[in-house]
Amino acid sequence: MSQLLSVYSPFSNELLKEIPYNTDSDLEKALQTAYGLFQDRSQWMPAHQRIELLEKVQELMKGQVEELTKLAASEGGKPYQDSKVEVLRAINGVKIAAEEIGRLTGTQIPMGLTAASTNRLAWTMREPIGVVASISAFNHPLNLIVHQTITAFAAGCPVIVKPAGTTPLSCIRFLKILEEAGIPEGWVQGLILDNELAEKLATDPRVNYLSFIGSGKVGWYLKSKLAPGTRIALEHGGTAPVIVAEDCDVSELIGPLAKGGFYHAGQVCVSVQKVFAHENIARELAEGIAQAAEKLKVGDPLSEDTEVGPLILPKEVGRIDEWVQEAVSEGAELLTGGKVLANNCYAPTVLWNPSVDSKVSQEEIFGPVICIYPYQDRAQAIQQANAVPYHFQSAVFTQNLDIALDTMQKLDANAVMVNDHTAFRVDWMPFGGRDQSGEGMGGIPYSMHEMTRTKLLVFKSKYL
Structure with a gap:
């Protein structure tokens, strides 16, 4: 029998829902699915399809603002008025990601600057980095999920997200919206994991990028355990x-x-x-x-x-x-x-x-x-x-x-x-800490850039 995660209201201590934890076999299945999607290029979605799907996601979210607001407020404790702002930000975040897909471009690299580089044409292109694992925090239960899943999907990466144990309901509802919008199965998966399996997800060699938002103690520990080559974004706290x-x-x-x-x-x-x-x-x-x-x-x-x-x-x-x-x-x-x-x-x-x-x-x-x-x-x-x-x-x-x-x-x-307070943020600006406050850069366009990697193409021809 599966163990259950009990989700309580932080204000009333009322039991909101009980959710079964995912098992080790569930995690393995999710990793196999995500890795298989990435390895099979025939299943990669062209940019126009990703944009179209994200536009559908926005429309579905716009029709559920009140429901999403109350859900986030009830499980996370952020007041209604601020939770509504978060929901509207999340919708706009999906819009930003869709628009940013067209900006994931490369540049021409000059050739012919030396005798050895003549008769060549070169440029860079950006490719998805691979499977993304996202471990999220409680304080923005919808908007952080958008930042850690939609960025990956928009960049062309399959993503597995683990929401915070205290606030998983907004994530679960958002995954349902993605399903309703028609995002193909396997591209955005959510798992309810205990700490042991969360570590197993983060450190699996099939994961190419880890996005972690949470305590510095846990984040830096996970970084020390990553498989060789896995990139990481850590977002911890500060004293502002x-x-x-x-x-x-x-x-x-x-x-x-x-x-x-x-x-x-x-x-x-x-x-x-x-x-x-x-x-x-x-x-x-x-x-x-x-x-x-x-x-x-x-x-x-x-x-x-x-x-x-x-x-x-x-x-x-x-x-x-x-x-x-x-x-x-x-x-x-x-x-x-x-x-x-x-x-x-x-x-x-x-x-x-x-x-x-x-x-x-x-x-x-x-x-x-x-x-x-x-x-x-x-x-x-x-x-x-x-x-x-x-x-x-x-x-x-x-x-x-x-x-x-x-x-x-x-x-x-x-x-x-x-002349503004330290908590100012818009979702298209770079956002992240330095030193013990984190590593890597958040903000939707910046996360998408980090979730891609550069490939150089060089053509040689006597006609160049």
């Missing part, structure tokens, strides 16, 4: 530092920083976590964010006016509270929050000047907590922002172009936002 210059209008910063820090209860890999503000405005900014935090409606993610929902698991609520109380005991001032609420919720929290040695300063909190640090010297603030090994997205707020340019260059991050 923000530098605020003295010339800023504090009133204009409070809204964006509060949104960037408390969106999805801070369970986003680029959530605003550490704000380094000039000492002349830091306290005013901190108190303003604290006041904004106290006005946020925390509660049922299915309620249309909820702004902050629950944490994904009860243990995460306990961990975040432990970190906050530890920071207070080590000298931080609690301006607001710092308490466990009903239904796995945690009060949006603002900490004033935690110790640089506290966990909230050293590690990714992944919860609704913003830390404000006053500084005198911007260079020292940048140094402190760069001091941790996690470097993903960052931000600087200033009206001075020179300060913006100087800070942009000195912040160790893959992306720097100027």
